[in-house]
Amino acid sequence: MAAxxxxxxxxxxxxxxxxxxxGSHVVSNEEMCTLIDSSDExxxxxxxIEARHWATDEETPRSLAVSACAQALERAGLQASEIxxxxxxxxxxxxxxxxxxxRVAADLGCTGPAVFDLTAACAxxxxxxxxxxxxxxxxxxxxxxxxxxxxxxxLLDKTDRGTAFLFGDGAGAVVIGPSETPQIGPTxxxxxxxxxxxxxxxxxxxxxDDQEHPFIRMDGTKVFRWATTFIADxxxxxxxxxxxxPEDLDVFxxxxxxxxxxxxxxxxxxLPGEIVVARDIAQMGNSSAASVxxxxxxxxxxxxxxxxxxxxxxxxxxxxxxAGQVVILP
Numbered sequence: 063m064a065a066x067x068x069x070x071x072x073x074x075x076x077x078x079x080x081x082x083x084x085g086s087h088v089v090s091n092e093e094m095c096t097l098i099d100s101s102d103e104x105x106x107x108x109x110x111i112e113a114r115h116w117a118t119d120e121e122t123p124r125s126l127a128v129s130a131c132a133q134a135l136e137r138a139g140l141q142a143s144e145i146x147x148x149x150x151x152x153x154x155x156x157x158x159x160x161x162x163x164x165r166v167a168a169d170l171g172c173t174g175p176a177v178f179d180l181t182a183a184c185a186x187x188x189x190x191x192x193x194x195x196x197x198x199x200x201x202x203x204x205x206x207x208x209x210x211x212x213x214x215x216x217l218l219d220k221t222d223r224g225t226a227f228l229f230g231d232g233a234g235a236v237v238i239g240p241s242e243t244p245q246i247g248p249t250x251x252x253x254x255x256x257x258x259x260x261x262x263x264x265x266x267x268x269x270x271d272d273q274e275h276p277f278i279r280m281d282g283t284k285v286f287r288w289a290t291t292f293i294a295d296x297x298x299x300x301x302x303x304x305x306x307x308p309e310d311l312d313v314f315x316x317x318x319x320x321x322x323x324x325x326x327x328x329x330x331x332x333l334p335g336e337i338v339v340a341r342d343i344a345q346m347g348n349s350s351a352a353s354v355x356x357x358x359x360x361x362x363x364x365x366x367x368x369x370x371x372x373x374x375x376x377x378x379x380x381x382x383x384x385a386g387q388v389v390i391l392p
Contacts, residue, residue, distance in 0.1 A: 184379025234355025
């Protein structure tokens with residue numbers, strides 16, 4: 063039997079830079095309540111959302127992703143031609159082939175990277191970070207773009223008061239490259255397939271004549287219960303996998319689904335009171351695969367978080383899937 067020559071890898075990987083792009087139309091709760099029977103006070107109390115960004119007619123998951131990736135490349139001091147792989151997490155791409163990653167790579171001017179899409183809903187970005195970390199450490203790639211991009215406003219039943227106000231549109235990206243020491247911890251990921259049907263998109267083949275896009279359907283009570291119990295435990299496991307305790311953390315970047323879920327996690331983990339907690343949901347809403355990278359970029363650009371600090375990221379949602387890792391901030 064022939065021997066396969068192993069590829070020389072590197073000691074670790076790191077997040078080199080971040081980038082972000084948000085839908086241009088800011089929809090306040092007051093405007094939202096012209097579409098559904100609700101109130102600004104009720105939405106704020108139940109979710110923490112004050113407004114959300116929706117894409118204009120000219121904006122698409124592709125254009126938002128390209129903008130976020132271009133910003134991440136500029137901040138990293140890299141050319142598109144230096145990217146070896148583009149991993150794009152999304153649930154709102156309406157063309158199965160070619161992948162959205164391929165189209166984004168073309169727009170950026172990349173020259174021959176590996177390209178593929180991930181469909182893991184709100185956990186997609188953290189899935190992508192885990193894969194990029196493995197690619198870099200094993201030597202399969204040196205510089206990887208990971209991007210979460212969503213235009214969810216086109217997948218909403220605007221009359222559904224249980225989902226219409228929750229979601230936003232945007233894209234967040236990171237460049238992941240080699241590091242002399244590991245700066246991305248082990249990815250803790252998995253799913254609860256028994257609840258795969260509590261958060262879904264309509265099947266394209268089942269759409270009626272008056273429905274242009276599939277709609278998001280959600281059993282909010284079941285998702286909330288799962289996130290505040292099962293996912294809270296997985297968050298602690300993610301810390302332990304990195305060999306850390308809550309006291310070692312500087313920043314917490316959870317999926318921006320609901321402030322009440324975030325508060326429950328903080329209590330469960332007993333995180334230090336001075337820790338920086340991403341609350342991008344207030345002005346963005348839930349942007350699924352774009353949620354974690356947008357929140358990460360927001361705390362860095364605002365100055366709330368600083369380069370070199372230790373952060374815990376975790377995404378969770380449809381599937382029901384989850385993924386998280388501890389990272390050192392760029």
